Amino acid sequence: MMATLGWTEDQFRLLFRPLVEEGQEAVWSMGDDAAPASLSKLRRPLWDYCKQRFAQVTNPPIDSLRESHVMSLRAHLGDIAVLPSPLLDSGQLKTLDRHFQSIAPIAFTFPASEGVGGAKSALERIREQAKTAVSENQSLVLLTDRNIGAQHAALPALLAIAAVWKSLVQAGGCELPLVIETGQVIDTHHVALLIAAGASAVLPYLALEQASSLAHGGARRYRVAIEKGLRKVIARMGISAIASYRNSQLFETVGLDAELCDEFFEDAGRALGGKGLHEILQDCIDRHCEAFAGKTTDLRDFGLYRFRHSGEQHANSPEVVRRMHRYIKSPTEENYAAFVELGEQRDPIAVRDLLEVAPADPIPLDEVESEASILSRFSTQAMSLGAVSPETHRTLAIAMNRLGARSNTGEGGEDREVYSDFSGANNRVKQVASARFGVTTEYLVHADELEIKIAQGAKPGEGGQLPASKVSAYIARLRHATPNMVLISPPPHHDIYSIEDLAQLIYDLRAVNPRARIGVKLVASTGVGIIAAGVAKAGADVITISGHDGGTGASPLSSIKNTGLPWEAGLRDTHVALSKAGLRGRVRLRVDGGFKFARDVILAALLGADEFGFGTAALLALGCVMARQCHLNTCPVGIATQDERLRTRFTGKPEMVETFFRGLAREVRERLAGMGARSIEEIVGWVERLRPRTAEAARALADLLQPTPTPPQTGCLVDDDTRLHVELNKTIGDASVSQRRFRITSADRSIGAHLSGEILRRLDLPDGSRSYEFVGSAGQSFGAFLVAGLNFHLAGEANDYLGKGLSGGTISISAGEQASRRGDVVAGNTVLYGATSGELYVAGRVGERFAVRNSGALAVVEGAGQHACEYMTAGVVIILGPAGTNLGAGMTGGLAYLLRDSIGGHGYNHQSVRLAPLEVREEIWLRRVLLKHFRLTNSGRVAELLNSNSPLPLLRVEPLVPPCTVAETWTATLARVERPTVKRQETPVLPLESPTFREALAVM
Structure with missing residues (x-):
């Protein structure tokens, strides 16, 4: 039955x-490498x-x-x-x-x-x-x-x-x-x-x-x-x-x-x-x-998830793994040919298996572009340091750098030591994902390409999480979190709700690192070409189209099997849509999903790809055995685990990855020569060179093989910048400048990002701190990625994304004492998103999504909208006013403080956080912070609190399972902020006009 x-x-x-x-739902790993139902020999x-x-x-x-x-x-x-x-x-x-x-x-x-x-x-x-x-x-x-x-x-x-x-x-x-x-x-x-x-x-x-x-x-x-x-x-x-x-x-x-x-x-x-x-x-x-x-009622194993000899065909079958390992260990022509044979002779598993290249007159091999040129188009796709072991992550980066290709950090950041140890382990592509793990200004300026990950082929439209078992002390340090705690990635970027928002993030990243290409990663789906056209107009340099069969370290099994389209369909849709819109010349198209063979590269180029991403294949070259245990932290060969014992089993070497890619590039050259083409560039989008292998394939692929339109292509976008950031950059080398005052308008975007990036690129940090004062209404991303040593004060108000990615700098905002007392909203939504360190003081309310993914910053605001402190992992946040619903959802670290009368029974997320009364020492720490808040903003609200003879009317909001003590959280946060040691009797509650109160402020 x-x-x-x-x-x-x-x-x-x-x-x-x-x-x-x-x-x-069951969690699985390594993606969907089984034949889709339309190509299956089974009755699906x-x-x-x-x-x-x-x-x-x-x-x-x-x-x-x-x-x-x-x-x-x-x-x-x-x-x-x-x-x-x-x-x-x-x-x-x-x-x-x-x-x-x-x-x-x-x-x-x-x-x-x-x-x-x-x-x-x-x-x-x-x-x-x-x-x-x-x-x-x-x-x-x-x-x-x-x-x-x-x-x-x-x-x-x-x-x-x-x-x-x-x-x-x-x-x-x-x-x-x-x-x-x-x-x-x-x-x-x-x-x-x-x-x-x-x-x-x-x-x-x-x-x-x-x-x-x-x-x-x-x-x-x-x-x-x-x-x-x-x-x-x-x-x-x-x-x-x-x-x-x-x-x-x-x-x-x-x-x-x-x-x-x-x-x-x-x-x-x-x-x-x-x-x-x-x-x-x-x-x-x-x-x-x-x-x-049948004579038995037993169900049949179709091999939908794991390879079975009598079941569904898999692209990463045991024989594929064996032949690749044999070639890597003994890179002879015979072993490479045996490996390639599997790709040539397999039954159709992917859409590209229904296609072949039409014959043409060959040309001499020496007329074809070099292997080095071909290798420059290859990259290993995003695999986070956390999903894979540090040894794996480092080995891939070294190998790809030696080849002149690219490796990708994934969304877990990377160890800053690779920027100075000359090991060649710096990943050229650095990913900016929704959780912003490890995304600091230093991280951004050391990239050749910054990739905004919108979706992942194995689980598009949903976030993810790194299991607590994989959050070692090392991983926690890189991600600005606490060991042995689950780390959550939100489904969306909370600063990208539209194409216009994406354009702003692209602008932010380009401000920090103008030399880097900016990429956007999408997943193949119906209409992805139209979305890609918007992404191109938003200013992206590279668009990646991921197929449904992309790998993953951990994803719900239902998502792996039931979301996303084959990259062949998504790539072709994107290439055609960009061409029709006259935008194809603005961007490079990269594609990934199940790439292993030179044939895959040639077919992808003919369908419109400029560059090619490899994930699982690179891990196979390092010794992966497709155990599909990545999500369990039990990888038997030490690749996808943080377990110290299992990591000792890792035997991968950069040379193994190099062997695979050099063999691949060599065969790509030979195939180009065989089809009469002198370079990959020459065949990009030349779909007329493809033909279906069977009549059935011709019917199925009719839309895919339509010729590409070639309307006039428009030039590159030019940002309409204001000049304020140029004036700021001029102050870097001027030692006589200790403070500046500037007018600012809503057209001045990402002020501080340019300055911070330039400082780190020059390795010319100012002696002491530099203070800048701005008057007016700041545009989006004011103080974004601000680095230590920079102090920004704004007399006025700020738009969305204030303090995004704050990396050690200090920002203060005041619209006047009465604005604070009235509870005016003086900053927009998504304030302090992804901050890793630094301080923020706002004498007024802020909008929704305040301090989302805060992982180390100290902040004081006087009211916030819904979803404050969501996914927070470290740092301290003080909210001296109304707090919207769902506060602390997904919060696994750090502390927040609220006024007792500002939050109701439904105001915070009961599944993630709890309320607790203050300890005596917290009162001391909080008063110290509030004193600084008053000094920087002249907040009337804070003045009333400090002038009261009563204890601070605050409650502590902490994770249900605190990863560390209250003292440890405060110590880690205050360590990032230089403060004199102040005894309790030195921070009394005093009349605002008394000399002693002013003296207390002076030491802050």
Whole structure:
């Protein structure tokens, strides 16, 4: 029974059991290297041809875990019932039966003996029954496959729900609740697709039955896991209510023909052609017959997640790993040829396997560009220091630098020692991800390229986390965190909610390091070309398109298998869209996802790529054995682990990586010569040189192989800068300048970023500190990435992103004493985002997302909007005014302080933080900080607090599981700020006008 409904043994064991036993989706690693359903020789269900959509750049995804208060799964069944979630059980269905006056049951099964003809007749029947339900004023439609058996097969549930919903709409019954009862549902992806196709609610009866029999409380945990997964699916698109997701068709199909999609999924995205309705129904019937013809009821292991000889084909099969290792250990022509043979002769696993290069007259090899030139187009893709071991990270960087290629830090930062130890381990590409781990000004100025990671191929539209077991003391130091604590990456960049915001971040990074290329990493999806055009207009120099089969150190298994498109489709869409818009000449296109062979490089270039990224292949060259244990910190060869014992097993050498890439570059040269091309540049986008290998492939790839339009290309963008930052930079070499005063306007953006970057590049830190005073209304990113020794005071107000990436500098803002007393908002949203050190004092309120991902800065503000201190890992924040909801969500380190009367019972995130009274010594530390705040801003609010004879009316906000003591947090924070030792009696509460009070201020 389970087999005919589409269940497999590996799905049951690896996908379903964790839902039941742990109440959450399984976590996996190394990406999806199995053949997609459209290329599979197995009979895969219709679900597998569909991918979930996700937001990137143009709107932000939501963190469904840390911001669950904005999420809703409430399902409305007409005006009769409201369900807490669209997931039903049998008991709830019986309750609905009592409340609804008339229910129209529609069985979407058919006699298996009638074959495809019977299946098509069943489709027509259920459509007519749906229309009849509308005409007869039925109150609910119930689709069911309960009567499945040896003689009766079921239509694909997704096909049935789409057909019936469309018929309901055509008959004017779009308000009629549509419930589906099916045994085909296994996980979140299936439920989400049914809802997106029109279902009001879903009853996965077989899954619930199996969950109940598997473990006590299994059905409840299964429900919790599915509901959690549904929130993540809709949050991935930036949707907060399941009602907005229903009938949205927010998914994309891969490998289904246009006729089928137009009939059932006309509003869904479509990538590549393939099977039609007849083939899908035939697969369904064949699967049914095979299930009931067998002598055993055991489920079959399809090898969907791990390689099995009788299962699905995998790109990283054991034989591929063995032959690569053999070549690396003994780099002979014979061993390389044996490795390449696997790529040439394998059954289609990727879209590019359906293509071949049309023959042409060859040219002499010595007329082709050099290996060094080809190697300069290669890079190892982002692998964070944390996901992989320090030894692996360092070895990759050394190897790629020797080759004249690029390595990428990933989102975990890097050890600053590589900037001065002359080891060649400095990664040329440095990633700026949503968590901003390790993103300091020093980090940015040592890059040749800065990559803004919008999404990752294995889990686009969602954040991530580094397990506590991988957060060693070393990793914690690099990420400005505390050892043995989970480190969370938000789903969105909280300074990128639109193309315009992305343009601002690009401007910020270019201000710090004008010599670096600025890259943006996207994931292949429907419409990615249009997004890429916006990214190009925002000023990016490089756009990376990642395929769905990209690697990962840890990701939900459902995300790995069910999000993203093949890079071939995304790359071609991007190249064509940029060309049509006249923007192709502005940017370089890089592509990654499953690259191992020279053939991959040539085909990618013909589809439009200038550069090529390698992830898993580089790790295989270092000795990776594809154990798929990266997420468990148990890598048997010491590559993807922080375990000290396992790291000793790492035997990788830079020479191993060099051997792989040199062999690859050599073969690329030979292939270029064989096709009559003198360089990669010559063939970029020359899709006419490609041809399908079969007639079926020609139909599937017809859109992919359309010629590229060639309208006139526009030149590079020129930023319309103001000159204020130029005036500031002139003060660096002027020793006589200790303080300056400047007018500032909202057109003056990223003031301080240029200055900080220039100081670090010159290695010419000013003696002592430099103070700059500004008067007016500052533009975005005032004081961004400000370094130690620079003190900025603003008399006025600041726009969004104040103090972004603060790296040791001091910023103070005041709009006057009365503005402070009134509680005026004097700074915008996303203040202090990603700060690692330094101080911020604001005599007024700030907007939403204050101190998100603060990892070391000290800050005082007099009120903040929602989501303050989210994902904070270190530092101290004091809020002397109203604090919005959800404060401290995802906070795993650092401390925040709030006025007792400024936060209600729902004002802070109870799942992450707790409130605690002050200790005596905290009062001393806090008064010391507030005195400095008063000296810098003349805050009327702080004056009242310090002039009171009562203890400070503050509460401490700390993580539920504090990673260290209160004293340790304060010591680490104050260590970054030079302060004289002040005894308690030296900071008394005194009248504001008394000489003693002024003397106390003087020592601050």
